Amino acid sequence: MADVILQNITKTYNKGETRAVNDVSFAVEKGELFGLIGPDGAGKTSIFRILSTLLLADSGTAKVNGFDVVKDYRSIRNQVGYMPGKFSLYQDLTVEENLSFFATVFNSTIEENYGLIKDIYVQIEPFKTRRAGKLSGGMKQKLALCCALIHRPTVLFLDEPTTGVDAVSRKEFWEMLKRLKEQGITILVSTPYMDEATLCERIALIQNGSVISIGTPENIISHFPKKLLSAKSGQMSRLLTHIRQFPETASCFSFGDAHHVTFSENKNQMNELLVFLKTKNHHDVEIKEITPTIEDCFIDLMK
């Protein structure tokens, strides 16, 4: 049975002027690690707030653990763990004070569920007398996760836990999530970083309040409708301009050290492109067909 179900959820602000969430439906299975992937302003936070019973949707229904988010909000509040996007703990309380406060508020103690948070907590334990405000970004994030887990929730909502955190801490964070998933906790997590999508079992790509694609990352990638080429040369900036000038180019974007190219007719016009580029004085161009990334899919679906 699905742990989290959204059906045609719509949420507007400013008396209907701003449409934050537009007819969104999806379900998260029990014990699944599900990602909401999309840029800021896509509606991710509104979805989290509706699910954690903090906001009422304009229309549609949502259930968490079989409870309705409007009628049974009390039952839901007993069972979910929620880490809001701008959650910053109590800066003036120490690590230990923060944790024991949240444990008590959630009717629990640190000892009771220590097993669940142990892996994470041992990393911050040496600093337990330090005030939360003096922790580094990575440590804060770990402490916040501990606080959200301290009552052993069955469903965990994490709103952009990795935003503004460096690549190393992000990687560690995702490893922690994987271990939590193994303990049977259902996790719904959002992120604006497209490269984190493949770390989820299933994802929903979301843009301007609407889900534009949903499925396993492999599934979404396999549905990429076109052939994708990667192009490299010694002069990347000029190359970008000239690939875009090629009449058959549908899109060309930089992806790190290469440009990703699609053609408007879905056939392989790689050789024609190479010839065209030679006329523009590119002689060291390296082009090959590649598997798209989630970011390629997102860009394609945005149109």
Next chain:
Amino acid sequence: METKTVISTENLTKRFGDFTAVNEITFDVKSGEIFGFLGANGAGKTTAMRMLCGLSNPTSGKANIAGFDVYRQTEKIKRNIGYMSQKFSLYEDLTILENIRFYGGIYGMDRKSIKAKSVELVEQLGLKEEATKLVRSLPLGWKQKLAFSVAIFHEPKIVFLDEPTGGVDPVTRRQFWDLIYAAAERGITVFVTTHYMDEAEYCNRISMMVDGYIKALDSPANLKKQFGASNMDEVFYQLARGAKRNL
């Protein structure tokens, strides 16, 4: 091509009590270069950037920004640089044109050139229709692009960008980098921090800060070679993994 040095530091250090936030960093940035300033959280990036912008006095070491000394000529430095961050960008309750004119005015541009240039800028960004709307009503991606254009409106020698593309959608993120390239081609030096490792590839050179030190500094291609990595993500991971400050 002109290869004047616009940022030059020598053993630049900042200490807060017995904590050394930035430890003897030495590097040069050439005019028109796109310089990526990377590092883990707490590595000292923000502190270093503040010193370079003339907002905070170094404890020791030398630094010269756009030809001016960071100890004595901070006012002149501020006139010759632009700054933009993810958090502070524009006044939400002013219109697009009002924002542009306000920043032009701050940097002492005369009224005539502000007027001419602001019309030009609005057209260039494709915001002609929205020019008299409040910035609040713009989508985030547009705000960031506009904020960048405003930061270089007074044609500074250097522009400092602090995580300019955080949370921006993939297409707008790339359009943003198009703007960065265009600025660099006009000779504006771009000094940028980011958490997106693919963006590190777009820089001419990158420095990696770990625990207050610059641990590596080279072009992305050379760094990958040096660390035997296939992408910048791995380079970053190898360097920052050993960081003590970010446990």
Next chain:
Amino acid sequence: MKQFIAFVKKEFYHVFRDRKTLLLLFGMPISQIVLFGFALTNEIKNSKIVVCDYANDVATRRIIDKMEVSANFEIERILMSHQQIEEVFREGKIKLVVVFPANFNNSLAHLNKAQVQIIADATDPNTAGTLTNYASSIILSYQAELQGLQKIPYQIEIDIRMIYNPELKGATNFVPGVMALVLFLISVLMTSVSIVREKENGTMEVLLVSPFKTILVVISKAVPYFFLSLINLAMILLLSVYLLNLPIKGSVLLLFAESSLLIITALSLGLLISNSTSSQRTAMIIALLGMMLPTILLSGFMFPIENMPLALQVISNIVPAKWYYIIVKSIMIKGLGFSAIWKETLILVGMALFLLVVSIKKFKVRLV
């Protein structure tokens, strides 16, 4: 209950770890009291006074001598007629006139009773109050002198007249005023800011999603500030008794009970403010500007309400500090009991209940 205690403990941590809050919490009452205290305790020396002596007998001459010797007074001249008194005051140099009626010693000797009139220029109420006190004590010391000699109870009736400001606003009245102002403002400010801070931090979202009842969030926010306000009150009272020598004439217990009532009213108001704001700055501005001005202007301790236009007089009735001010004055200065202030108390209870119910009703179990 364990949750509740944990919450209250956390609130105390916040207060004691934030120097600015502490300074505001305890610095404000101290500075206010000390400030007013200095205005009050300044001893007045060599003040020029005038005596109008119709009797000119043994007794009056003895009293005048005593005044002359005192360090407080310097007798400028002795008048023989009443008409000149007003002239003397108009000149502005003289702050006090002592009038002895004719046959002063005679009536004292035969009727065991005599009258003295003290007239003071009350444009500066503090000075006028102090000077009349000095003068009365000299006269009373003469009375004591007489009684020491004979067994007959002599009695000199002192008739004090304040001219220009007969109510003698100021002086002792400042302490109740400061109490009302400080307790009310700090309670409103503290609760609203501390709740809004949780909103800004994002911690409120987590608290709302927790099984902790929302009503308890509200109450546990209020409890620490309630106790801190009581400590504040004790501090103000200690300062006023020992620094300003202003004794509490009535029941201290009653005073604390009534103050608790005001604090609860203020805390509820703070909750109400925090419900409708989302930034600490806005909460602070509303609490300080929106509450401070009405409290100072309309509570009656700075400006007499009776002299205000009718509209303001009506509005002043909804200012809780006004009723509290009346209550404190009655208890502290007049030494009256509950029977004298039950009406004001009832009004405050009504206000507290109303605000408490509205603020708890309005406290959202969800975000806006």
